[in-house]
Amino acid sequence: MERPYFPCDAIPTDPARARLLGLYPQRQEGLWMQRTKLLGGRLNADQWRALAHAARRFTPGAPLHLTTRQDVELHDLAPDAVPQLQRALADAALSTVGACGDTPRNITLCPGSGTRPDAPDLAPLARDAQAILEQTAGIWALPRKFKISFSACPDACAQPWINDLGFVALRRGEQWGFRVMAGGSLGSVPRTAMLFDDFLPADDALPLISAAVRFFAAHGDRTNRRHARLRHVREKMGDQPFADALRRSLDEARRERSWTGVSFPPPPAGLEARLLLTFPNGDVAPDQADALARLADAGLAVRIANQHGVVVFGPDEATVREAVARQPTLAPAARPQPTVVACPGTRWCQAALADTCGLADRLREHMGDLAPAPACEPRAEARSHLDAMTVCISGCPNGCAQSAVAGVGLVGGLATRDGQRTEVYNLFAGGQMGRTPRLAATIARRLDADQILAAVAQRLTPNVRG
């Protein structure tokens, strides 16, 4: 399959090609979702403004939606508006190519990358990786999607353990390298990645990415989409044979061409302070996107995080807070609030079985004071505590809200109660990401709506959580 033409003239009739352009039909007949692919969740002022403008023009009434892979989606899009929307995005140097479909998805990057001397800026490396991937034969028709993340310090905020390839930067003496995890994925049967290399020299990152995606193209199962991820290749081969085979592919990739050396220049000054803005259900109103653009105009870095947040970086806390305070539309997002992450659920998604956002709203209303997120993005010391207080709600077993690695995870389904089909949720708890991953354990199955608040509150109780 060839690279899809962007911007398109019309929605491709082949669903696979539509997905490669980031287009999915919604559960509402005739309406579409358009996902943009934003490397590392980094947008400049013009791009925030372009998204705000596009939302007002093409999807009035629907907010911009932040995803857990640092993308932005537009919803309730009429099909005949798609070409115009894509042209508007292209004019702002935004792309939707490879935002969905069986291809490498958006490369995620911890928001703090390049803001501290011990957290190098990995965006240039991620851009190089994306360019190499897009030149790889067969990249638009892999057996399944392929996910890569880069974390700039050992806190590993870019969730390496649930990616096909996860890179965590670390330094040995004067040499930079990566701890590399491989073969993780969520979905209905989640599995965290295995440690592939404790210290891969930084120069080997691009060869490994090139090798891994071709290895995946060669070995991934193209007959069964449920067992088609790199993680399934790993499971089929066994961990050690998988690692050995991947390493042989890396050796071949090293030899087949000369690779540019990787260096991490010192990060620019002026990004030391950070403020986390939280957007419930990932909803960013166009006016809020305009306000984020004004923050970027003021020289602050405005980066999308992976749990419905946007992190604003600046030289010191007072400057950042004052700049945010000058944007009244951002006041709700700047208030400390619980981390409740919900996939779109029945609001938009065809696969959803449950109204995740409605439940998330109820949890915020009743449990907000139990699980307040910090005003600032947390460092490692507070991370495990906050992870335990994070509630992730998925509307179907695909688990797109990352319920399987949440402190408290809910996965929606349907059950028959008194002859009526009703929403129920399975409850999971104890999951975590960061330096050490842990899948959440099943706590209860098929909880009715009346039981969920109590069950979640119980799991947020430190004396029960342990």
Next chain:
Amino acid sequence: MSRTIAYDALAPAPSAAAPDEAHERLLGAFPQDPGAPGNLIDALHFGQKVDRSLDLLRAAHREFGPRLVVANSLGMGIVWDLAKRVSPDIRGFVVVTRHSPPETLDFLRRTLARYPELSVFRNDAPLPADLWRTDPDRCCELLKVEPARRAIRDMGAACWAAGVRATSGGRRADSREIEKRPDGLIKLNPILLWHEFEVWKYAALYHVQVNPLYALGYRSLGCAPCTRLIAGNDERAGRWIDSSKCGGECGLNTKSLKLVDGAGI
């Protein structure tokens, strides 16, 4: 039979007020919703419910003084915690049985270490080992209600408080926050209006130590042979499964707690 702490040894002199007069004054100071509690359950928010519960206990303490006691069920301990916020002098009692789960007994030890003023009552009289199976009503009567009656008598209580909630199932929805019982005692249900999630929210916010069995998924705790893990909406559906008492009451909250001479074992 045994009891660990006698009322006479610790308690201040009981209030001279007659229960009837005290009850009237309590109702006057704390007007109740004339209808079923259902309206208020969703009308009040969490903070209002906590304040209301504290107000009720405060009014009762003002009215009954040392003759107000709290039944601590070794579950969540919310009412006990609320009472201690009202006054550290408020006394409480615990009923344990020969069938109490080991986790509950361990929790009792930790609870007593923190609150040595709690009195523990139990009935150790010889009984058929399988009475819980052959006659669960009689078993509850002897092992739970009878020690509670002694607690009320020995502690000189005229008013007692427990953690009944209207939404927890069965006939508890018919309860009132202030009840004048046929036995002449005033019964308080300070958290009657609370949802289950609000109980957990309080426990989290106020760092209340709770029975470790909740971490295993139990929602209503009792004696080991008669308490099971269950799914479903009814919080108390795991109690006395496979018996005529299924989802029901042990009797402590429903029967007369007036000890009649010669009754019991």
